[in-house]
Structures are given as structure tokens and as C-alpha cells.
Amino acid sequence: MNIKDAILRLFKNLAHPTGFLGTLIAIAIPFLIYLAPNINHRETIRRMDLSWPLPLFAIQFILGIILFCFLSKDFREWFKGILPAKSVSIMTLVFTVAVSIFAFTQIEARHRVQSDESVFMSVAQNMYYNHESGTCNQGEFDKGTLKCKATSNSFKTKGLSFLYRLGMSLFGTDLRWIFTAEFVMLPLSFLLMFLAIVAWTRQPLLAFLASLLMALQPTVLFQFRAMSVEPLYIFLSALALFVFKWAYDRNTVMHWMLLALILAFFAQTRQETIFCVFAFVLFALPRLLDQKDEKAPVFFVTLSLFSVPVLLTISYFQGFGFQGGEFEAHGHFFEDLAKNWDVMTAKLDKNGNLTNPFLSYFNYLFAIGGIYLIFRAINDARKSDFTYLKILAFLLLYHIQTYVILENVSGDFSIEINQRYSLVMLPSMAFVAALPITHMIQYFTTPTGSKKQNGTGAILGVLIVALAFTGWTFHYKKNFNDNIMYNRNHLTIEEYEILGWLKELPQADRFFIYGRPWHFVGYGISSIHYDNARRMSNSDMKDLIEKYKGEVYYIRGLDCWDSHTYHKKAVEHRIATTCDVFEREMDLTGVKNILITNNYWVQIAKFNGRKNYNPEKIIAINELEVAPADSIATKPAMLKVHYELKEQGQAAAKWKFALLINDKIIEQGDYKFGSYDQEVDLASLQPGFNQVRFLVQDLATKSKLADVSKFYFEKGNGAIALSDYPIESHKQEWGNMRKNKSIEGNKLSVNGQSFISGIGMHASSTTVFDVGQKFTTVRFSVGLDDESLCSDGVAVEVIGDGKSLAKTPFFKNSELHKVEANIAGVQKLTIKSYPKEGINCSHVDIINPVLIP
Numbered sequence: 001m002n003i004k005d006a007i008l009r010l011f012k013n014l015a016h017p018t019g020f021l022g023t024l025i026a027i028a029i030p031f032l033i034y035l036a037p038n039i040n041h042r043e044t045i046r047r048m049d050l051s052w053p054l055p056l057f058a059i060q061f062i063l064g065i066i067l068f069c070f071l072s073k074d075f076r077e078w079f080k081g082i083l084p085a086k087s088v089s090i091m092t093l094v095f096t097v098a099v100s101i102f103a104f105t106q107i108e109a110r111h112r113v114q115s116d117e118s119v120f121m122s123v124a125q126n127m128y129y130n131h132e133s134g135t136c137n138q139g140e141f142d143k144g145t146l147k148c149k150a151t152s153n154s155f156k157t158k159g160l161s162f163l164y165r166l167g168m169s170l171f172g173t174d175l176r177w178i179f180t181a182e183f184v185m186l187p188l189s190f191l192l193m194f195l196a197i198v199a200w201t202r203q204p205l206l207a208f209l210a211s212l213l214m215a216l217q218p219t220v221l222f223q224f225r226a227m228s229v230e231p232l233y234i235f236l237s238a239l240a241l242f243v244f245k246w247a248y249d250r251n252t253v254m255h256w257m258l259l260a261l262i263l264a265f266f267a268q269t270r271q272e273t274i275f276c277v278f279a280f281v282l283f284a285l286p287r288l289l290d291q292k293d294e295k296a297p298v299f300f301v302t303l304s305l306f307s308v309p310v311l312l313t314i315s316y317f318q319g320f321g322f323q324g325g326e327f328e329a330h331g332h333f334f335e336d337l338a339k340n341w342d343v344m345t346a347k348l349d350k351n352g353n354l355t356n357p358f359l360s361y362f363n364y365l366f367a368i369g370g371i372y373l374i375f376r377a378i379n380d381a382r383k384s385d386f387t388y389l390k391i392l393a394f395l396l397l398y399h400i401q402t403y404v405i406l407e408n409v410s411g412d413f414s415i416e417i418n419q420r421y422s423l424v425m426l427p428s429m430a431f432v433a434a435l436p437i438t439h440m441i442q443y444f445t446t447p448t449g450s451k452k453q454n455g456t457g458a459i460l461g462v463l464i465v466a467l468a469f470t471g472w473t474f475h476y477k478k479n480f481n482d483n484i485m486y487n488r489n490h491l492t493i494e495e496y497e498i499l500g501w502l503k504e505l506p507q508a509d510r511f512f513i514y515g516r517p518w519h520f521v522g523y524g525i526s527s528i529h530y531d532n533a534r535r536m537s538n539s540d541m542k543d544l545i546e547k548y549k550g551e552v553y554y555i556r557g558l559d560c561w562d563s564h565t566y567h568k569k570a571v572e573h574r575i576a577t578t579c580d581v582f583e584r585e586m587d588l589t590g591v592k593n594i595l596i597t598n599n600y601w602v603q604i605a606k607f608n609g610r611k612n613y614n615p616e617k618i619i620a621i622n623e624l625e626v627a628p629a630d631s632i633a634t635k636p637a638m639l640k641v642h643y644e645l646k647e648q649g650q651a652a653a654k655w656k657f658a659l660l661i662n663d664k665i666i667e668q669g670d671y672k673f674g675s676y677d678q679e680v681d682l683a684s685l686q687p688g689f690n691q692v693r694f695l696v697q698d699l700a701t702k703s704k705l706a707d708v709s710k711f712y713f714e715k716g717n718g719a720i721a722l723s724d725y726p727i728e729s730h731k732q733e734w735g736n737m738r739k740n741k742s743i744e745g746n747k748l749s750v751n752g753q754s755f756i757s758g759i760g761m762h763a764s765s766t767t768v769f770d771v772g773q774k775f776t777t778v779r780f781s782v783g784l785d786d787e788s789l790c791s792d793g794v795a796v797e798v799i800g801d802g803k804s805l806a807k808t809p810f811f812k813n814s815e816l817h818k819v820e821a822n823i824a825g826v827q828k829l830t831i832k833s834y835p836k837e838g839i840n841c842s843h844v845d846i847i848n849p850v851l852i853p
Helices: 003-012 017-039 042-051 053-082 086-106 114-130 159-171 175-201 204-215 218-223 230-250 253-266 271-288 295-306 308-316 333-344 360-382 387-398 400-408 416-424 426-444 455-474 477-481 484-488 490-503 517-522 530-534 538-547 576-585 650-654
Strands: 135-142 145-152 511-513 526-528 552-556 586-595 601-610 625-627 638-645 655-661 664-670 674-681 688-698 703-714 729-732 748-750 753-755 758-762 765-770 777-784 794-800 803-807 816-822 828-835 843-852
Touching (some): 017 042, 042 053, 042 308, 086 477, 114 159, 114 175, 175 204, 204 426, 218 416, 230 271, 230 426, 253 271, 271 308, 333 416, 387 400, 416 426, 426 455, 490 586, 490 601, 530 576, 552 576, 576 586, 586 703, 664 674, 688 843, 748 777, 748 843, 753 843, 758 765, 794 843, 803 816
Parallel strands (some): 511 552
Antiparallel strands (some): 135 145, 552 601, 625 638, 638 674, 688 703, 758 843, 777 816, 794 828
């Protein structure tokens, strides 16, 4: 029978009333769901997307259990028939345990794709409390309820959230137990993948090696110690393949219905996973349509009906551009493919550490295996053996989803959070990579002239290879301890540090005001967005603070900082202006500053309500002026300082004001409304830069309300700003020196204070001036610029004609050190900066440097 006749025969077996009706319903469900938003029913789809998934999941789950109970006896019989020899089974169990122990002891359980993972958690909380499948973006937990102040449809599939919801009834609403649940899926996935390959190929050594290769990849191990959806993807893909073989062998309505339920839930892991279903359906058709019965229509309808949750999500969000911001992340398939190959085969760094959570050999083995599979498929097909051709075809169909991921989202693995997408591909890659290795071992362990394989020899060969691969992964223990690439994921570090800070506090109900409140809601902690907090009335703010007994906190996190903290292809939005406005309007008391990266801090403050004063009216300062001496010299030249204290509110009665010049108090007392003038004799000022500092403090809250500095340069005695003096030579490790700017071209800034005069450079550096024995003193302040915060520390040294004259201790960000050295008789003045360890982020500012004769 030719292919055309075979296809016609299959579809003739669908040509009966139940077949027609079932196929029509199965096609109509996705068609109508996708069509609805395009015929003005998008709101209908939105409501369905919020209300339908939970009951459908519950029915699907219960129906699956009932079916398996009916089929349990049959499963036991079938399972016994596919079990491999005890030696291979025991070897598989031993390596499963070894890999699991390694992952559990060497990899810390923590988020690695924070924003996505917290969405799944927030949806689970909403499912548990409100029986709704949207993301509770902002919410308050109150007396056993969750009051969502803002809910949105989740663009993430909801299968993982449903499993969390089931577990919450057993393990509680504090979802930290998820880390353990996700880890348990690691050994289960290993064993299921092994059994699935054994069932289909009857090659247990191939199954063992493929499963092991998959489990040994660092990014796989990391994700199974996180809360990502990808581990569930691997687990369900292996389960679907395993049950597919059972259904294929037994070929009854109940078996196919059970497979349809599993495939439908598998489709709930990622939107792209729905494309995997086509591979299963196509290869199931010869058995589903081997006769005119109900197998095919029941399978099609079940699969279509219980895929509704993901179909609703895809339909509602069709046309939405989630990826890339200003950069179009779509349409870069080949570019991403090439870049991802580079990332996955990146060389070790100079210390022999992994630069990405991938092992290069794996990709090369996959490439070799791919070539082997193609040649094997072609060669066997010539002999009318289509086994490997079918395997190749199934894999190509199955990985339409990979194309969709790389084509339609920012599937660029140089963005660390996207590296989890590789888990969609790694099981198949591991199978393909294991093929030539296993077959080569079997070939060399088969005696010459014999068709019978030496089983013991083959097992021993595979065991040696397995030990080598396992040892190679395990010897990167330090990299796993250090979290390798994921330790540069800003958002996950932020969440990790905030939760670490919370652990230091006594247990209490707390309320957070944050840019991504769903992160806290996912953990069962009340939280709202800055904008929502700003809309509250003063009385509502007071009630909130009283309700939580003062445990209300504002967090300035990643979203409040600049564009340097994210990749142009990443899905990020910055709200720095929102945060600045919030901080200007609200009364906040700083609690904790945590350095995250070289670009930003997490700043935590107690929220005390809205300010009852106008912060812009606290103080106004005129530019400093000089009044020359009068003609008869009865009055010397004076520095005139004029300022206004403009706030008259009730709060101002508790404030204190101080005026300081070069840290010496000139005026201090109660803050009082009015205009003020101060005059300072120029003769009392130091040569060079003089700091005039205005300070307003609220003693009741111990907070600084205003801290403003003006600088006056006294040059009458011949002092010269070093930043204006000719430089004989300069060299530095990175970048270019800048005068009166930071190394990145920004205003000089240390610990939030700005300066207009100085030199921006990068440690290590050496700057030489020929001062020609004309000066007696060099004076300046030195610190690390606020634009880059992750330096390990820097020291600065002043050297005169080769002799060390002054040196600072190693200092970090927010520290400002004063340096003064006697340079009388010095010809060559050198200023050196030394990094304590690495040079990263060592942006040194030489502030207000002056040469004094």
C-alpha cells in the first residue's frame, strides 16, 4: 500500500458521525477562541481567561486520576514488559541519586528569573484566595483573604500556578516550599526520561546516557533549584512521551484520553509548548485511526477542550509586543541561533571557571549526534527501516516550538534570564548527543564476526563514559556554589537580599510599597505600587501605618534606576521619575541600603505618610558673592552668603538649621522662616576650595531634610586648582580621564553629593604633574563616583619625586577621604590609585584638588 492509499484509509476511518462531530468540535474550539478578539469579543476572552482555567484544571486533574485508577492494573502489566535489565536500572538509580544530592548540596535554592517566577506565585495566591487566574499585581492579605487592588490577565501559562494552588492546601500559603517541590522533579524527570526512551527504543543504555547528559547540564540543575516553569516542562515532556508509548501499545479510548489530558496540561507550561502537540498528534494518527471507533474523536475533543486555558491566554494577548522595548526583539532567529551557540560553547575564563551555565562539549556532541542521526536515518530508510527517520521527523516537528521561541521572543542567551529557554531543547539535544556514543560503545563491545553484543562490556563502557561526564560536571562545584552567570541577574539578587533582610527582623505583618508589588504578594506579603500609595489620602495613610504598627516600608529597587541595568532586548520598564516624585512627597526614614550591582542600590525606608511640608521650600540659596574691601580698608573683603528659610508649616517648628564653612559651624539653631545674610572674612578662608554647607534636620525623626553645599575658590594667595594645571603624563587601566566630570562623563558625585571641580579617572592609574618646586601643599578629597557602585575598594597615594607623601586606606563607595601632603621642594608630583582586587567599577573622583604655594 502506498502512502496516499494509507492516508486515505486513515481518514476513511474518521468518516463516521462521532468522528465528524468530534473533529469539528476539536477544531472549532481553538478557532473560535482565537477569532473572538478579532470580532469585538476581546473582553469576553479576558473574562474567560480569568475565570475558566481553575475549574478546567480541577476537572482535568480529577479525570486524570480516575482514568489512571481504572487503568492501573493494565499499567503494571505494561510497565513490567518495558523494564530493562536490573543492572541498567540500578545504574540509572545510582546516578539519579548522585546528581540529585549534588544539586541539593551545591546549589542554593533561590529565584533565577525573578519577575516571571513571581508571576506564577501571585497567580497561585489569587487562585487560592479568589478562585481567579489573573495576576494579583497589588494586594493586601487581611484576615484570611487576599484583597487584590489591581489584577491583570497573566500572559504566562497557568499550569504551574495551578500546581502551586494544589500544594497550598497541603503545605501552606508561604510558597517557599516550592523550591523543594521543584527539586523533587529533578530525579523524577531523570527517571521518566529514561523510561520513556527505553519504552520507545528498547535501548536502555541509550536511555540512561541521554537522561544523564540532560541532567548534568548546569543550567538544568540551576533551574531545578529555582521556581521556573522549565523544570515542569522537562518533567511533563518526559511523562507525555512515556504515556504516549503506553497508549500507542494498548490503543484503547481510555488510554488515548489519558494521554490527551497530559498533553493538554503539558501545553500549559509555556505558550510555545502548544506547538509540541502536533508532533504527538501526527504520530498517533496511525493508531487512532486504525478502525472506525471513538478513539480519535475522544482524543481530539479532550485535547482541544482541556487546552482551553492556554488557548485563551494566547488569544487574549495576540498582537501584544512584550519583548524588546524600543529594540524589536522579534525576527532574529538566525542571529539568536548563532549567538546562542557562542554562549553555549563559551570558553572558560582565565581562572578556569564557567562563563555561562553550559558545558561546551555538550553542544559539540549534539552536532556530531545530529549528523549521525541524519546519516543513520537515510541509510536505514534505504533498507526499508524507517525507525530513525521517524525519530528525526518527530524531533523536527516537536521543535517547531524552538523556532517560535527564538523567532518571537528575545531568545538571546546573552541575556542571562533567557538561558532557561535552553531547557526546552536540552532533553532532545541530550538524546541526539547520546546516540553515537552509545552505538559506538556497543559496536566496539561486539565480538568480531558476531551479531550478539557483549552486554557486560557495553554496560562497562557506558559506565566509564557516564563517570567521566559526571565527574566533569561535579568538578565545577565552586561555580555551582557561586551561582555562576545567575549571580549577575540584578532582579533576582534584589529579591534575595530583601528576603534576607526580612529574615533578620522579628516576625510581624508588614506592608510594602514597591515597583513590582506582585513579587511580595506571591510570598503572601501585602504590597502596592508607588502610584497607588500616592493616591491614598492622608487619613488612609495614617490608618495603614496604625494597622501595621509602623511596619510599612518603601523600597527603591531596580526599576527606579537608570538604563544601564537592563539589556536592550529585555522586557524592562524604568520608573525613576515616579520614585523621585514619591520620595519628594513622602516622609521616609532610611532603614537599609543594599548594594546590588555597579549600577544601583536597594534602598529600604520606613514609610511615615505624606510630608506635611513642601520640600522645595525648605531652603533657597543664592550664589556666593564677594564684597571687596572698602577704599580706606576699614572693612576687609568678605564672602557674602545669602539664603532663605521658606517653610512655615507646623512641622518646621521641630527642625534645626546649621551653616558650616569647611566643617566649622558658623550659625546654628531653630529653623525659622525668613531671609538671612552671613559675611565671612576672606582672610579666614583656606587657600583653594572652601565648602559652604547648609544643613536642615528634623530631630524628631532624626532625618536630614536638606544638605546643600556651595564651593568658593580662594585664589588670592596664589592657589591653583589642580584640575586646571597641565598634566605631564597619565595612564589608567580602563577608559579615559576627564576633567570636572566622572569617567563616564557625568557630574562628579560621591555619596549623593555633587561637585563641579575635580578629575575623574579609573583605578589603577598614574597621573604626573611637573610642579617645578613651586608649591608647598597639595590638598583634595577622594571617593568612588556614585555612577558605579561595585568596586572592591581603591586606595590613593600622593608621591613626590618618587617618595610616598600620603596614602589613603582602601575605601569603597559612599566614603569621602581628605588628602593633604607637604610637597615643598617637589619637582614631579604623582597621584596613583590602586584597586584592592579587581578593577571593576573603580571610578575614582579626585575632588576639589588644589596646589598651594
